[in-house]
Structure formats: C-alpha cells, structure tokens
Amino acid sequence: MGLRRRKIGTALVIAAIGVVTVGCFERSLQPVNPCTRSRAGDNIRVESVDEVDLLFMIDNSNSMAEEQASLTEELPRLVRVLASGDRTQDGETPDDFEPVRSLHIGVVTSDMGVGGFEVPTCDGGLFGANAGDDGVLITRGRTSIPGCEATYPNVFDFQRDRDNPDTFATDVACVATTGTGGCGFEQQLEAVLKALSPATPQPWTVGDYVPPFFHNSTLGHSGPGGANDGFIRANSALAVILVTDEEDCSTPNPALFDPGSPDFSSVDLNLRCFSFPAQVHPVERYVRGTDGRSGLLGLRQNPNLLIFAGIVGVPVESVPDPAAINYEEILAHPDMMEMIDPSMPTRLRPSCNVPGLGVAFPPRRIVRTAQAIEQAGGSATIQSICQDSYAGALDAIIAKIADALGGACLPRDLNPDAEGFVQCDVFEILPATGDTTTCAGLPGRDPDFAETVDVNGVPRQMCKVIQISPAAAGSGGQGWFYEIAETAAPGSDIAELCGDTGQRISFAGISPTTNSDIRLECLQTVRPGAGTPGSIGDFCDPAAADQCPGLDPANRSGILACDAADRTCRVPCMNDSDCTSAGLLGDTCDDRAWEDAVGANEEGIDEETRNRRLASIPAGVDPQAPHNFCVNPTCI
Helix, strand or coil: CCEECCCCCCCCEEEECCCCCEEEECCCCCECCCCCEECCCCCEECCCECEEEEEEEECCCCCCHHHHHHHHHHHHHHHHHHHHCCCCCCCCCCCCCCCCCEEEEEEEECCCCCCCCCCCCCCCCCCHHHHCCCCCCCCECCCCCCCCCCECCCCEEEECCCCCHHHHHHHHHHHHCCCCCCCCCCCHHHHHHHHHCECCCCCCCCCCCCCCCCHHHCCCCECCCCCCCCCCCCCCEEEEEEECCCCCCCCCCHHHHCCCCCCCCCCCHHHHHHHCHHHCCCHHHHCCCCCCCCCHHHHCCCHHHEEEEEEECCCHHHCCCCCCCCHHHHHHCHHHCCCEECCEEEEECCCEEECCCEEECCCHHHHHHHHHHHHCCCEEEEEECCCCCCHHHHHHHHHHHHHHCECCCCCCCCCCCCCCCCCEEEEEECCCCCCCCCCCCCCCECCCCCEEEEECCEEEEEEEECECCHHHHCCCCCEEEEEEHHHCCCCCCHHHHHCCCCEEEEEECCCCCCCCEEEEEECEECCCCCCCCCCCCCECCCCCCCCCCCCCCCCCCCCCEEECCCCEEECECCCHHHHHHCCCCCCEECCCEHHHHCCCCCCCCCHHHHHHHHHCCCCCCCCCCECCEEECHHHC
16 A cells, blocks of 8 residues: 555554454564664554455366366365365364354356457357456366266355365355366456456455456456456455466457468468567566556555465476465476477466376466555565475465454464553554545544545545553444454453454454555564563563563673563663763763653643553652663663
8 A cells, every 4th residue: 555644653553444342463573673662564454354256267278187076186185274274184283273163155167259250269158269267266066076966056165164165065066167168369467357357346446446457348257247246255365376377468469369360361370479578468567567557566455465376387397396486487487488489389488397197388468466455565485386285285375364364363472551551552544535534433443634645646544543441442432452462351352363362453342444445553662572581672561570680791699670651670780981881872861851761742642542641650659750770772
C-alpha cells in the first residue's frame, strides 16, 4: 500500500481487513541496535484465517498424463496436512501451523480455445474452439479411474469437523485428472485470471477494483451471477497452483493461433508465441493489472492472503532449496533460455527432460509472474515439474499457505505497565467509499484525532483507536488492548489461537470498520530473547526486588537496576563516566527529567495518558529530577 501522511510515526504496520473482532501480530518486532526499542513491525491480522480457497490450474494438453498422475498421488497428503496443521504427519507435532477449518478446491484447465480457428486439439472443452474451457471450474469426472463419478460439484467443499481428508482428496483427483485432450496453445495465466475475477467489485476485492476484460469483451466468472460464484470467500487465503510443462501463451489476439494468418503463418504454430512476444499479454496483467483494470492482487484486500505457486518446467537444479526461491537464478539458468531446438526446429529447446515424465519448456512468464506477485506483497513459489514425486514441491506450497493462516500471534511479548498499557498506538484508515468514511462519532476512537492520508492516490481519513486496559475491556470499555493468554479474561480464545503464553492486539466493544486498514505504530521495548535473565534490556517490574541480577557489559554484578521509565534493566549513572565504566561505549547518562523520560510531556497525548505516564515514576521521586540511567543518545 502506497501511503503518504504529513506526520512521520515510528513503526508502521498495515493490514487490510473485513469485519473484525481481534488481531494478532504476524512476526516478531525487531530491535534496532544499539537501542532496545522496536522501530519495525509487521502486519496486524485482526481475525484468524482458517479458510483456504485453492485453485488448481491443470495443463490438459497431450503431454501431461504423467504429471497429472504425480499431482493426484499427493493430493490426499496435501488435504491431510492442511486439515491437521501437522506438516510431518507424525502425530507428535499437531500444531506446526494453524490448521484449515474450511477448504475450497476448484480446478480449471489451460484450454481457453483459439478464437474459433481450426487448430488440431483445440476444438474441445466446454465451449469448443472459440473459448475452450474458458476458466470455468471443471465438474467432469474421470470415469476411466475406478470409483470416479461422471460429474462433481464445481467447488469441492471440505469441512475439517465433517469430512474425511482421504475421501475428499479422492474426489478432487477424479476432476484434477483432466486428461490430455486439451488445446496445445496453453493460456494458463488467462485461465486463472478469468476463473477468479468477478464482473463487479465485491466485498473481498480491493477498494479500487476494476474488472478485467477477456476475449470478445467478456468478463470473469467469479462473484454473483458468475459460473464460479461461491468459490472465493471474503476472509480466506486464496491459493493458486499452476501445474504445467509449457510456457504461458495468453494473448488478446486469437489470430496468433490461425494457421492461415497472413501476419503469422511464416512461423510454425508451435513457435508462434515465442516468435511474436508482442502478441501476448504483459505479465503485469496478472499481477496488479493493466489499462486501469485489476489483476490477481485485486482479489485480496490484504496481499498476504494471495499465494501464487507454479509446478512448472524449471530445471530441478535451479531450485536447490524448495523453501528459498531465487527467481533471478532460475531465469538465468542456461536451460531457461528460450531458443529453437536444433534437433527439432519446430519447437523450443526443453528446459528439462526426465525419462518417463516427458519434457518441459522454459516457463519464463510464469516465473516472472510469481516474482512480481511476491515483490508486490503477495506470496509465491516456483517448483519443478521434472520430478518423480511432487511431495517436496507441495511441501513448499503448503509452507506458503501455512504462513497465511492463523492469527499470526506475536511470538515476543511487548512490555506492558502495571495496568496493561503498552507504548503503541493503533490507527484505523477508513475506506474511501461506503457507509463509514469519517472518524466523527465512531465509538472507541479518539474524538480529537482525525487525519487525512493518501493511499495509492486516494485520500482517506485515519482515526486513532483508543487504548484501554485489559480490565476496562472486561467492564464495558471501548477500544483496543494488549491481551496476554496467561492473564486473559475467562471466555477469551487467545490461548486456543495464540497458545498458552501467546499475546495479541484485541478489540473490546467495537469492531474496526469493514474494508478499513489497521495500522500499528510502536516505540516499544523488546525483550532480547537471549543471554542471562535480568541483563540489559530485559523486562523487569520496578515494584519488585532483585529484577536485574545480570552482569553489565564489563562483567560486573550488582550494577543493573530496573528503569521504571520503560520497565527494563539498565545501568544507573550519575555521569557519562559511569556508562563507560559499565562497558557501554557511546552511551551517555540521561539527565532528562523523569517526566520527559516517561513521555509525560510528549506532544499530542491526552490528559489520561499523561497522568498514567506520570504515575509510572517511582514513588517519592520528583518528576523533574534527572532520570540518570545510561542510554544510547540516538534512542532519546
């Protein structure tokens, strides 16, 4: 999200949301050395994600029989892992990731027709030579497989508490085995985009969604009235898996496929897409979109909930670590260079060739699409189709899906004061259109704060959500609070979602506005998570004794004390030399008044916050007395 605002805050964390009640951090906050303050964060997720909508795009051209068999062999394990959250299926670690409660699976093929021209293998599909299967979810079962029926629902719906994973996967395999009679001009990316794009903006699309046009000015099949309506849900992780051994040839000009075209007939049909690259859609069409119309990123308000994966014809050795994809190294691999095969001049040189599995060709456009989606904030991976087993490839894809699931709770706790307040602010950026576009009158928001921010060129109003204590959250308060599982109120689901020692940001008495964005800004001490307990930077309680028994950097004991200003262990001092003696080179003795050290005079805070910060000053200490703790001068 591109956003400009007049004031610069501290850490910025953004997440697009729907109707919400609770949120968890996605990754730990990281301290900026040598300070013990966090100035970086990551997405707030305001409700747990336990739904996945998974679209398989299966190449059904003549060369794909073995590849389809390899995929369907792994489908039962894929469903079992997603439904259990147990990656290894060993039964010993059932909570490797938040399991999927509800799973939709749909299948489309790469056959988008050839605009009606007479081309061998391109006269089948749902709509014949004109549009092939056209991105419509497949319902035909592979009756040549024992036990498969002739037709199935277009959306396979798995519910963890209702369905058997193996039975469900067997049914999906009956459709995912699409056969090999499809068009040899594969339009994999176009099939995916048409399958998933709604004809009009939906509650789950981005705020500025504009539907893309397809062949003959048709619109996509998703959303109300579309052939694929009901597949995509508002709060799901949307995963797309392409299984193909060919390069994408999505084109706005079907004449490219006309055997008798005066513009293209000088080149063999098999080489048309390679020889006339200007005739295929730009890759950006499938990422952010082109010509003012939306791509795949337009289908999720939070790009983290879009997963794009390809099991494609990249050389096996170009993906040495399935979990760490280097797109530029893949594209630079010698076998990924597109050139005419000297041994067979009517085709390109294969990118991989595995005996018994056939050959595959360089999928450069698909790799570029994955790379661009990842760079834009989505999640992506590329795996090789040239393998006997797709277990490793699907493990890498499962890992990407797992990252999008759950409440993404904070693995390191913040440092609340005695009443449970933390040094963070939560802001809500309201949608530009709809019933609620201004902060005025919204409960649980600061009535004295409203700021206009620019989000991708669209002005939107930003409200400040009031922070309340956990005690107030349980007694009718309205706002957000920092919730810890160990001290959570009865009935809270934080332990279930975040673990017995988990923590998250929660809301009480209010819900953020539908289609708003949530922003967290923190200047917050972070527990280092290493070293002797009670060392510099560790959390402490200034009201308790012996909280900081650790050694100072000069290996001296009995020196550290609990600094009530930020509730961490520090070196007390009277002058800068005390800091140097403690081994804190570059630190200075902070002689600011205590009231400044605790932030009581910070510009813009309300009276309640000021008084709460003043109350954190140790009893009997003059608020104007010097703070006298060693600090890095860049941190104050």
